[in-house]
Amino acid sequence: MVEAAGTLEVSIWRGGAEGAMQRYQVPARGNQTVLDIVTHIQRELDPSLAYRFACRVGMCGSCAMMVNGRARWTCRTHASRVIGADGRLGLRPLANLPVIRDLATDMAPFFDKWARARGRFQPKDAPDGAVPQEFHVVPPASKQRREADAGIECIGCGVCHASCDVVAWNPDYLGPAALNRAWTLVNDVRDGARQERMEAVAGDAGCHSCHSTQSCTERCPKQLDPSAAIAGLKRSLFWDTLLGRRA
Template sequence: METLKVRIWRGDAAGGAFSAYEVPARENQTVLDVVSEIQREQEPALAYRFACRVGMCGSCAMEVNGRARWTCRTHVKRVAKPGEALTLRPLPHLPVIRDLATDMAPFFDKWARAKGSFQPKDAPDGAVPEDFAVVPPGSKPRREADAGIECIGCGVCYASCDVVGWNPDYLGPAALNRAWTLVNDVRDGARRARLDAVSGDAGCHSCHSTQSCTERCPKGLDPSSAIAGLKRSLFWDALLGRRG
C-alpha cells in the first residue's frame, strides 16, 4: 500500500518543531482522517481539535500546506499530489496551546469589541422583547444581513488575513462581518455604538481589501464586501451628520 508522508508542528507557546509521520494513503481520505489516525495509532499525545466532522462547527481548522482550511472537508488529493507530503501547522495569528490546538479567545474577544451581540431595539437594558419583530424577507437590509449571517466562527478568515498579521489589534474579517450583519438588522438598537466600535485604527478602515478572507471562507461568505459596507456606512453617517 502506498504511504502518505506527514509533517506536523509539535510544540506550545514557547516554541516547537516539525515531527514526521507516515500513514497509509487511502481513497477519499480527509486531512482530519490523517490527523486522527496519527493520534490514535502513533502519537497519543498529539493535540488537535474537532467535533462534528461534517463542516458544521469549524473547530478542526488548521493550516494545511500553507493555507488555513477545515480539515474535515479537505481531501488529501485536493492539497497534495501523489508523492507529496502534508505539512500541518496550527492556525496563524492565534496563540498556540499545544501542537495543532490554538487559543481562540483573542478571536472571540474581537467579536465582543466589535459589538457583535444583538441588542433589541424595543427592549433596552437586556430586557426580553414582548414579541418577535417582523422583517420582510425581501427587504434590502434583510438581504444585506443574511449575506453574512452563516459565519460559524471557525477562524479561517482571521488566520488568512495579512492585516491581522501586521496589526494584532485589528478586529479581523469575522468580527467586522458580524458587525455588518447587525448594522443591517432593523431590529437592532446599537447601530451607532457598533459603528463607533469598528471605526478606529483597528477597525474596518485598516482593511487593505486583499480579499484573502473572501477567497478562503469555507462557507462562501464575503467578509470583504461586509467591510466595504461598514466603510460606506461610516462615510455617509459622517457626511450627513447622523448619530443614531
C-alpha cells in the same frame, strides 16, 4: 474514488509558540480527509498529539488548521486535493492566534474581537433583555435583510482570521469575522446598538485598515464575503461622517 495505495509523508507542528515540525508516515487511503490523517496519527502513532475537532462534517468549525500553508477545515478537505506531487502534507496550527500546543490554538483573542466589535444582538425595544411586546416585521426581500442574510451563516471557525494579512500586521485589528458579524447586526432592524457598534468598528483597529485583498472571502469555507461586509461598514461610516449623521 479508487483506493489509494502507498504512504503519505506528513509533517506536523509539535510544541507551543516554540516547537518544530515532526514527520509521520501515514497510510494513504481513498476518500481520506486531512482530519482522518490527524486522527490516525493521534490514535495509532502518537497519542500525545493535541488537536481539536467535534462534528467532523463541517458544522462546528473547530478543526481548522493551516494545511500546506493555507487555512482550511480539515474535516472537509480531501487529502488527495491538497497533497502535492511529492506526496507531502504539512500541518500547522491556525495562523494569527497563540498556539496552546501542537495543532490547537487559543481562540480566545479571536472571540474577544467579536465582543469588541459589539457582535452581540441588542434588542431595540428591550435593552434590559426583556422580550419585546411586538415583533418586528422583517420582509425577506428587504435590502437590509438580504445584507444580514449574506453574512449570518458564519460559524466562527477562524479561517478568515488566519488568512488575513492585516491581522498578521496588526494584532489589534478586529479581523474579518468580527467585522462581518458587526455588519449583520448593523443591518438587523431589530437591533438597537448601531451607534455603539459603528463606533467600535471605526479606525485602524477596525474596518478602516482593511485593504480589500479578499483572502477572507476567497478562503471562507461557508462562501461568505467578509470583505464586502467590511466595505459596507466603511461606506456607512463614510456617509455618516460626511452627512453629519452621528457615527
